[in-house]
Amino acid sequence: MAPTEKPTIGWIGTGRMGAALATRLLDAGYDLAVYNRTRSKAEPLAAKGATLVDRPVDLADRDVVFIMVSASRDLEAVTTGEGGVLTDPSVAPRIIVDSSTVSPETSAEIRAAAAARGSEFLATPVSGNPKVISSGKLTVAVSGPREAFDRVEPLLRALGRGVTYVGDGELARLVKIAHNVFLGVVIQSLVEVTVLAERGGVSRAVFLEFLNDSVMGSAYTRYKSPALVNLDFHATFTNVLLNKDIELGLAAGRQLGVPMPIASATGMLVAEAIGAGYTDEDFATLLLEQARRSGYQVVSENTPVDDGLAPETRS
Known part of the structure; x- marks a missing residue:
């Protein structure tokens, strides 16, 4: 991946958050290949130009692989489990960017497994939801190797407005x-x-x-x-x-x-x-x-209220 080239991207996990974030990368012109356990949930991304794959390991040749799954056991399954992205003996992603909701202990275990395969691992928990994402207001905390962060920072900035490097290891968690x-x-x-x-x-x-x-x-x-x-x-x-x-x-x-x-x-x-x-x-x-x-039952006021999340316009 030369400094002037756009990296090839893999994406694992296309739930409500994952799909919204992957869409931003597609809109930014990145080459995106996607895996989701329930394939039908990834099909809308295929309609926007993503390539769908059948197993996480099919993304092992990508420069950067993003992961957004629900729990520690899910992260283990898509990385080191059967058909996981780290299980191809001949190739592994250069950088894994994990935004899953997992424990620091699991994060450290997957970081070690990635290092054993020559992959760098960044913990990148996010703050927001699909509407926040679509408005361009997502924020990201990042920890892991600084060099890896520097390489993927442009990708992270495509996801939202705030990207903060907080240090090494699991500090982002x-x-x-x-x-x-x-x-x-x-x-x-x-x-x-x-x-x-x-x-x-x-x-x-x-x-x-x-x-x-x-x-x-x-x-x-x-x-x-x-x-x-x-x-x-x-x-x-x-x-x-x-x-x-x-x-x-x-x-x-x-x-x-x-x-x-x-x-x-x-x-x-x-x-x-x-x-x-x-x-x-x-x-x-x-x-x-x-x-x-307080001794009463609250009722809806049926009043229009601005939530402040109108999408940001790009010049």
């Missing part, structure tokens, strides 16, 4: 865990103050408009506002997933000697929401539990 703990703390704080304003007679839409226009507003508070105003809890991230990440954050805090009392309290409230049955809906359902504790 810790960064993502800390990010998601903060996500939980912020949403719980947001539903508390929103319910406080509503109980005092201020509509949620009006309160959130004020907050989002103030210095306390953010892309995140604006993005969650439609769900809080109109009770649209189509899942972007569930309480179950949030609870898992808060627990990982608290475990990291114990290991590193960092007390996290606010995160701990938030974790208990998220667990309470799960106990109330809010397992498949978006974690913005924490609003419903906060209203219940």
Whole structure:
């Protein structure tokens, strides 16, 4: 792969996030070959110009292979399992870029397996969802060999607006865990103050408009506002997933000697929401539990609310 050449790309995992990210690489003109366990889920990418393959190992001759699968066991299966991308004895990708949701321990194991085959491995957890991706606002934390990062940075910047190299090894996994703990703390704080304003007679839409226009507003508070105003809890991230990440954050805090009392309290409230049955809906359902504790049932305000995620235009 000469510095002036576009690398050939392999992509493993075309769920909601994977398909949206792979599409951005296709739109940027990269040669993309794709594997997904359920082939039909990858077929829309073929219609956009991707080549479909039958096994992860069929991507072993690609310069760079991205992976986005659901869990540690899935990452093991598509890399070192039967037909995995690292199982061809004659060839392996130069760089593996993994954005899966996995433990640091599994990540380290796959990093070692990749090194044994002469492949470099980058941990690249992302922050966002398909709508964030389509708007060009995805962010990525990266850890692993700096040289490998420098080579794939243009690819990562094609995926979104923010790419941060955080160091070697599995540090990006810790960064993502800390990010998601903060996500939980912020949403719980947001539903508390929103319910406080509503109980005092201020509509949620009006309160959130004020907050989002103030210095306390953010892309995140604006993005969650439609769900809080109109009770649209189509899942972007569930309480179950949030609870898992808060627990990982608290475990990291114990290991590193960092007390996290606010995160701990938030974790208990998220667990309470799960106990109330809010397992498949978006974690913005924490609003419903906060209203219940405040003695009333919240209703939709049926008000148009800008989520701040209009796609960015490219010049």
